[in-house]
Amino acid sequence: MKILAISGSGRKESxxxxxxxxxxxIAGPDHSVSVFSDISELPIFSPDAEENSLPHPVQTFCTLIEESDGLIISSPEYVRAIPGGLKNAIDWLVAREEIIEKPIALMHASHRGEDMLEQLRLVLSTVSNGFTPNIFLRFALMKLSPDEIHQEIITPPNRQKVNDFLRDFTRCIK
Structure with missing residues (x-):
């Protein structure tokens, strides 16, 4: 199963x-998970830019989505809303075929962020009938470094949560 994991953050130490x-x-052998963390590289969406060939970073992003079996999105909340970079990335996909049937699930790296998650669920259910709101995984990782996050997630109970999430998401994809 080929899964594209999209980070909604533009921060290097996100x-x-x-x-x-x-x-x-830590994904098992049944899952190939690749991470897209270049949201900040996408130009600002404009319908005019869709008339000719897409800007290269957008074309790359769309190809990654097209070639995946499903998407996992994990995003911070900015000012109680979807971060502008992630919303911009989704805007690039609105009129495209790659997203319409694509299975999508959410992860979240914070104990808070309900307003953003509610908005993101609404937007994703609008752009893809493959969005699976009931498949969701949350960890409270705020203020941890990337190394500390890695150490937290690889603990046996959290590793099991990730494996269960991927198993459930795979069932939805099939």
Missing amino acids: TNTALLKTVAK
């Missing part, structure tokens, strides 16, 4: 990116 990178490392 908690969400560190979570997804650890998930990619």
Whole structure:
């Protein structure tokens, strides 16, 4: 199962990116998880930019989505909302075929962020009928370094939570 894990953060030391990178490392042999953490490289969406060939970073992003069996999104909350970079990435996908049937599940690296999660669930259920709101995994990782996040996630109970999440998500994809 080929899964693309998208970090909604543009920070180099992002908690969400560190979570997804650890998930990619510990995923079992049935799951190939790759992480897209270049949200900040996508140009600002404009419908005019879709008339000709897509900007290279957008085309790369769309190809990664197209080639995946499913998406996992993990994002911070900024000012009680979806971060602008993630919303921009989703805007690039609205009129494209790659996202319409794509299975999508959420992870979250914080004990808070309910407003953003509610908005993200609404947006994702609008752009993809493959969004699975009931498949969700949350860890309280705020203020931890990427190394500390890795150490936290590889503990046996958390590793099991990740494996259960991936197993449940795989069932939805099939």
